[in-house]
Amino acid sequence: MNQNVYKKLARKLDIIPYGFPETESGIELKLLAKIFTPEEAALASEMRLTPESAEQIARRTGRDSTKTSALLEVMVQKGQIEAVGEGEQRKFCLMPYLPGFYEEQLGRMDEELARLYEEYYPAFAKELLGKSPPYYKVIPVEKSIPVEVQVFPYEQASALLKKAKSFAVVKCICKVGKALVGEPCEYPVEVCLWFSPTEGFFEDDPVTRVLTREEALQILRESEEIGLIHSSINVREGHDFICNCCTCCCGIMRGISQLGMENSVAKSDFYVVVDPEMCIGCGTCVERCQFGAPSIVDNTSRVDRKRCVGCGLCVTTCSSGARTLARKPEDQILPTPRDTEEWMRERAENRGVSLEEIL
Numbered sequence: 001m002n003q004n005v006y007k008k009l010a011r012k013l014d015i016i017p018y019g020f021p022e023t024e025s026g027i028e029l030k031l032l033a034k035i036f037t038p039e040e041a042a043l044a045s046e047m048r049l050t051p052e053s054a055e056q057i058a059r060r061t062g063r064d065s066t067k068t069s070a071l072l073e074v075m076v077q078k079g080q081i082e083a084v085g086e087g088e089q090r091k092f093c094l095m096p097y098l099p100g101f102y103e104e105q106l107g108r109m110d111e112e113l114a115r116l117y118e119e120y121y122p123a124f125a126k127e128l129l130g131k132s133p134p135y136y137k138v139i140p141v142e143k144s145i146p147v148e149v150q151v152f153p154y155e156q157a158s159a160l161l162k163k164a165k166s167f168a169v170v171k172c173i174c175k176v177g178k179a180l181v182g183e184p185c186e187y188p189v190e191v192c193l194w195f196s197p198t199e200g201f202f203e204d205d206p207v208t209r210v211l212t213r214e215e216a217l218q219i220l221r222e223s224e225e226i227g228l229i230h231s232s233i234n235v236r237e238g239h240d241f242i243c244n245c246c247t248c249c250c251g252i253m254r255g256i257s258q259l260g261m262e263n264s265v266a267k268s269d270f271y272v273v274v275d276p277e278m279c280i281g282c283g284t285c286v287e288r289c290q291f292g293a294p295s296i297v298d299n300t301s302r303v304d305r306k307r308c309v310g311c312g313l314c315v316t317t318c319s320s321g322a323r324t325l326a327r328k329p330e331d332q333i334l335p336t337p338r339d340t341e342e343w344m345r346e347r348a349e350n351r352g353v354s355l356e357e358i359l
Contacts, residue, residue: 079104129264144312268310
């Protein structure tokens with residue numbers, strides 16, 4: 001393995017606000033070598049997050065334009081980089097590791113890649129999940145919130161879907177990877193929803209299953225019923241996916257459940273309230289919660305606010321109606337970045353990296 005070319009790509013990926021930390025073992029280089037050929041890695045290491053044409057990339061990096069264009073298209077097909085536009089408007093840009101080109105390896109996923117991911121996970125998770133602002137934010141179950149409480153559109157999974165014109169579902173790469181290393185998940189695998197304001201956007205994507213709006217909403221409902229947690233990117237504008245997560249597989253939720261990183265995901269702006277007069281101490285909430293937030297004390301449910309992510313799943317199965325979600329006081333609500341660009345700038349500042357180096 002030509003380590004130098006993969007080290008160069010690794011350093012480039014670590015400048016991106018999401019991070020790609022170096023390890024003593026060099027497992028991150030083995031992971032990159034599994035996904036990129038040396039030629040692909042060399043080109044990726046000189047790309048930017050801002051889309052450029054093949055000619056611009058070739059001129060800037062001193063490469064042949066025709067060969068560069070052909071290689072870029074191969075890399076798009078392999079899910080290593082992103083392309084926007086068609087024909088003369090075609091442009092290409094670098095993607096982060098995760099969330100980014102790792103998820104795009106679903107069609108190429110095998111046991112070797114899954115094991116490389118798992119070996120690198122603790123080091124990568126510490127960087128991705130240990131800096132603010134968090135990448136994911138929990139979206140509460142809508143029917144767990146009293147009707148009189150104001151809810152913003154980005155806090156409603158159904159509102160995000162209703163604005164879109166194209167819908168698709170894809171297998172959760174976290175669950176696929178876990179199964180390949182002998183740790184299959186008990187929850188359904190095909191639960192990651194994607195949506196777009198452009199009609200027909202997912203028609204030619206080989207790893208997605210195109211849905212109608214109603215089918216997408218049905219997957220949301222079914223996910224709620226079985227206890228999966230809704231989450232999406234931690235912004236107010238520009239959503240294009242909703243993950244339905246579990247704490248045994250999800251690379252984000254495992255930060256809480258396995259690594260003890262309480263702030264690895266942005267909790268919703270709500271918290272659970274229990275009416276002790278109505279609670280019958282049945283323990284259903286304890287069984288329902290994947291974070292260990294509820295407990296039964298003196299035949300009454302108590303909630304550990306530090307563990308509660310405000311998903312509302314325990315509310316929907318409370319037989320006595322003793323539980324509900326209430327909006328947190330303003331001084332307890334962390335500001336949500338407007339869009340991905342604002343998120344990246346805040347993140348770059350908190351990581352001490354220069355975003356201008358990668359744009």
